[in-house]
Amino acid sequence: MPLVAANWKMNPTNIDDALDLARGILSVARGHSERVEVVIVPPFPWLIGVSEVLDSSGVKLGAQDCFWEMSGAYTGEVSPAMLKGMCQWVIVGHSERRLYLGETDDMVAKKTASALSSELGVIMCVGELADHYDAGTSDQVVSAQVKAGLASCSADDSARLVIAYEPVWAIGTGKNADPEHAYRTMRLIRKVVGEMIGAGAARKVRILYGGSVNSKNVQQYVELPLCDGALVGGASLDADEFAHIVKVTAEVYGHR
Ligand code: PEP
Numbered sequence: 001m002p003l004v005a006a007n008w009k010m011n012p013t014n015i016d017d018a019l020d021l022a023r024g025i026l027s028v029a030r031g032h033s034e035r036v037e038v039v040i041v042p043p044f045p046w047l048i049g050v051s052e053v054l055d056s057s058g059v060k061l062g063a064q065d066c067f068w069e070m071s072g073a074y075t076g077e078v079s080p081a082m083l084k085g086m087c088q089w090v091i092v093g094h095s096e097r098r099l100y101l102g103e104t105d106d107m108v109a110k111k112t113a114s115a116l117s118s119e120l121g122v123i124m125c126v127g128e129l130a131d132h133y134d135a136g137t138s139d140q141v142v143s144a145q146v147k148a149g150l151a152s153c154s155a156d157d158s159a160r161l162v163i164a165y166e167p168v169w170a171i172g173t174g175k176n177a178d179p180e181h182a183y184r185t186m187r188l189i190r191k192v193v194g195e196m197i198g199a200g201a202a203r204k205v206r207i208l209y210g211g212s213v214n215s216k217n218v219q220q221y222v223e224l225p226l227c228d229g230a231l232v233g234g235a236s237l238d239a240d241e242f243a244h245i246v247k248v249t250a251e252v253y254g255h256r
Pocket of ligand 1: 007009166170171172173210211212213231232233234235
């Protein structure tokens, strides 16, 4: 089943707006939950409130990050053990964390392994910077990120593993990657995942596209043969816009 995730990032800034947005998304998304796995990923303080809105609707909840240890003296961190039971998914290695918080491939690998061991699904983000794209080194950068991030993964993790290919230069910029570039990179990701956990298991790992996805451009990505959905940032803060993305995804996959 395709997966479409709404990464709200550090928005909205109050709980009432967060709950309204969750209700707005839910009102449309629940009608497609048999055909598309929809995941809402709010900031940590809104997780409990949003989980109550989602209740047993079929729309899933995700966290934007987690730490690799389960408990202890790690001020400010949130562990997979704390998220387990409330969230089904966690994003790791988002480019904004790599960029602003110095998150390394090694940290991403530890977070991925720890979240999977807590039975959370992991959406691991990879993607090249503009400089890499311009220099033609996107493939090397992305395959190194995938290899490093999956260092401790095995075939058993495949159903709970999602890789989001997000060219960093396309995130929040309104610039869209050429679908041909997105397709070639997703094909490379599938190949590298196969080298890490076996080709059979790699086919079960879903690959998303992310980077300024909106209701107008989503179709050109989700209809790519290897694309299993989208990770959506800015456009997920507008319930109607996000609902439209879910609807288009459901239609495209309904015709496959
Ligand atoms: C993201 O946050 O992962 C993202 C892709 O953001 P945007 O859709 O705003 O580019």
